[in-house]
Amino acid sequence: MSTRLEIDHRAIRAGADRHPEKAHRPDNPIQRKPAWIRVKAPTSPVYRETHALMRENGLVTVCEEAACPNIGECWSQRHATMMIMGETCTRACSFCNVATGIPKALDADEPRRVADAVAKLGLRHVVVTSVDRDDLADGGAEHFAQVIRAIRDAAPATTIEVLTPDFLRKDGALEVVVAARPDVFNHNLETVPALYPTIRPGARYYHSLRLLDRVKGLDPTIFTKSGLMVGLGEKRIEVLQVMDDLRSAEVDFLTIGQYLQPTVKHAAVDRFVTPEEFEDYARAARGKGFLLVSATPLTRSSYHADRDFAALRAAREERLRGAGGTQPRPRAA
Numbered sequence: 001m002s003t004r005l006e007i008d009h010r011a012i013r014a015g016a017d018r019h020p021e022k023a024h025r026p027d028n029p030i031q032r033k034p035a036w037i038r039v040k041a042p043t044s045p046v047y048r049e050t051h052a053l054m055r056e057n058g059l060v061t062v063c064e065e066a067a068c069p070n071i072g073e074c075w076s077q078r079h080a081t082m083m084i085m086g087e088t089c090t091r092a093c094s095f096c097n098v099a100t101g102i103p104k105a106l107d108a109d110e111p112r113r114v115a116d117a118v119a120k121l122g123l124r125h126v127v128v129t130s131v132d133r134d135d136l137a138d139g140g141a142e143h144f145a146q147v148i149r150a151i152r153d154a155a156p157a158t159t160i161e162v163l164t165p166d167f168l169r170k171d172g173a174l175e176v177v178v179a180a181r182p183d184v185f186n187h188n189l190e191t192v193p194a195l196y197p198t199i200r201p202g203a204r205y206y207h208s209l210r211l212l213d214r215v216k217g218l219d220p221t222i223f224t225k226s227g228l229m230v231g232l233g234e235k236r237i238e239v240l241q242v243m244d245d246l247r248s249a250e251v252d253f254l255t256i257g258q259y260l261q262p263t264v265k266h267a268a269v270d271r272f273v274t275p276e277e278f279e280d281y282a283r284a285a286r287g288k289g290f291l292l293v294s295a296t297p298l299t300r301s302s303y304h305a306d307r308d309f310a311a312l313r314a315a316r317e318e319r320l321r322g323a324g325g326t327q328p329r330p331r332a333a
Helices: 045-056 071-076 110-121 141-154 173-179 193-199 205-218 236-248 275-287 305-322
Strands: 081-084 125-130 159-163 184-186 223-230 253-258 292-295
Touching: 081 110, 081 141, 110 141, 125 141, 125 305, 141 159, 141 173, 159 305, 173 205, 184 305, 193 205, 193 236, 205 223, 205 236, 223 236, 223 305, 236 253, 236 275, 253 275, 275 292, 292 305
Parallel strands: 081 125, 125 159, 159 184, 184 223, 223 253, 253 292
Antiparallel strands: none
16 A cells, blocks of 8 residues: 555635735635646545544644645545644745744654554555744754654655755755655755745745755765646746756656645736646656656646656666666765
8 A cells, every 4th residue: 555644634724824924915816727627525435534544643744734636536545645843834935825834843753653654554655745944953854854764663665755845054954864865855846946036935946956966966876856836927948947957956756737826815826737738848858858757737746656656766777777787876075
């Protein structure tokens, strides 16, 4: 069985209370979604069982906190994505539905509870993400490492994917996570550089790019992954340039999905990108040398992560056979 642990489609507090930094902004009406990205409401018994398990273990999922449109499908297959270090983020990205504010102290028992849930579910592959924790000296890097080690102890056969913050101005934090040796290190660029000031104002594009490059420098056996949202006003040529930048950092796996506006206070959808355009992006990305590409309207970072990890590993093995079986080596510092 495989499961993605993402936490929480609860009755979440809404509006200005959830996003106080956005309360003063004018409303952006939410557009009607085209037929190709409408999803059914979750109703299956397995969905309810997965929900109950998350609550019983006191876990948070990004599925719930970010209002992911795929939650019905994923939770009905016991796929969830764990969100550690609380449910309150220190950043205020204009696309994100995770609550903003002052987070609580870290829960020292959380690594054990996450690992226990992974073991009970018998997962082949698990995704662990987090809120940004700019309030912590290491950005939460050691907590990530503790979760990875706890899962390794409780479920040795489970492969682990982390989706981390950017650890901006947290010297040494990345090295702590990489030393714990996750199987996949994911950090999303989210959008093109020109849109960072309005869409991801607390982040820096080239810092995020260097973070991914540094992972490969520290441990080239770890798969690296990054994701983009489209439909925010980006130009095709800008998306293609981001692909080139990611390949220059030797990123293995690229995901591209449609941005969906969570509330009227969030960034507006500029347009709904057609399935044909997504396929065009996928062809372009494959041509640039990514080991794996997922580009569809409903693609999200951890969507089908278990299946994709198997495909990623197979693609690397095939490429290594073509290169004579030479394993990647760490770069010089």
